Amino acid sequence: MNQRAFADGQPLTRARDWIANARHLFVLTGAGISAESGVPTFRDAQTGLWARYDPMQLATPEAFARDPGLVWRWYSHRRERVAQVEPNAAHFALAALQKHRRMTLVTQNVDGLHARAGSAGVIELHGNLFADRWQHGCGRCASQVVMPVAEGEPPQCKLCGARLRPAVVWFGESLPEADLRVAQKAAADADVCLVVGTSGMVYPAAALPSIAAEHGARVIIVNPERSDLDHDADIVLYRKAAECLPLLLANPFEAAAS
Ligand code: APR
Numbered sequence: 001m002n003q004r005a006f007a008d009g010q011p012l013t014r015a016r017d018w019i020a021n022a023r024h025l026f027v028l029t030g031a032g033i034s035a036e037s038g039v040p041t042f043r044d045a046q047t048g049l050w051a052r053y054d055p056m057q058l059a060t061p062e063a064f065a066r067d068p069g070l071v072w073r074w075y076s077h078r079r080e081r082v083a084q085v086e087p088n089a090a091h092f093a094l095a096a097l098q099k100h101r102r103m104t105l106v107t108q109n110v111d112g113l114h115a116r117a118g119s120a121g122v123i124e125l126h127g128n129l130f131a132d133r134w135q136h137g138c139g140r141c142a143s144q145v146v147m148p149v150a151e152g153e154p155p156q157c158k159l160c161g162a163r164l165r166p167a168v169v170w171f172g173e174s175l176p177e178a179d180l181r182v183a184q185k186a187a188a189d190a191d192v193c194l195v196v197g198t199s200g201m202v203y204p205a206a207a208l209p210s211i212a213a214e215h216g217a218r219v220i221i222v223n224p225e226r227s228d229l230d231h232d233a234d235i236v237l238y239r240k241a242a243e244c245l246p247l248l249l250a251n252p253f254e255a256a257a258s
Contacts, residue, residue, distance in 0.1 A: 015237065022102075025104075025194060026104050026187050026193045027103060027195075028194070028205065030197045031197060033196045042078075045077065050077065055171065061173060064165055064170075069153045073152050075168075076152075078129060086113075089245065090242045090245040093245040094249065096249070104186035104190065106208065107126075108198060123179050123183050125175050127167045135165050138160050145159065146158065183205075187212040187215070188212070190217045193217045194222070195221045195229055196223070197223060198223070199228060200228035206229065219234050222244050222248065223237075
């Protein structure tokens, strides 16, 4: 870790000042930011009849080709679980900050909680659990007239037979190219990079903080545990997101005035 952050002032205060004075703040979030909302992880959601399935049977293009109904029902189950949780103080603090700070918010989460907290223009690198898209194929026929399907099966195009599928990135699939490019460009342009609740093990998202650092940004990490990204950080705050972000993102000038 770069120690220059500790030369002067407490880490939290220093990090707060950097964010308050940032020209362009780049934020990368992962599962940890939703932990205090109680969002079940993929594994946590595998209760009851889902416990016996391997993730490869539920979240790959091959699994969908083999048994579209099974995969569709698994995602309905996950949607129901995630629909029951609420954004937490960390999501709200980021949404509030966006009102008076230039910010690019990139998440690996598919839970949609940033948008529900009021953040606009969130780049969801791994997709969104609550959105669907046509399986490749129907884009070409452009009919997209849904034919009746059995309960629990994905809607299907009457003309070409393509099915609707969850708009998430499955194991073995590439990230949406345009979104990734926008995220990489924003990381390179930012002067402060805030990384919240990610283990930093899943690429290419995990490379974004080092792109920011290589282009001169100060990197701040919030995570109660060590992560693979700590070596890129100027400051690591070993704290939970929902307790730390409201303190970190409070504008010190506004706080003093109120
Ligand atoms: N506040 C902040 N961070 C937390 C909290 C919390 N309250 N609780 C846990 N964390 C941290 C953990 O210490 C861990 O480093 O959140 C991180 C979660 O790591 P992962 O589960 O690996 O999640 P993430 O980094 O988002 O994974 C990336 O991998 O499973 C795939 O597609 C999935 O988007 C996901 C991707």
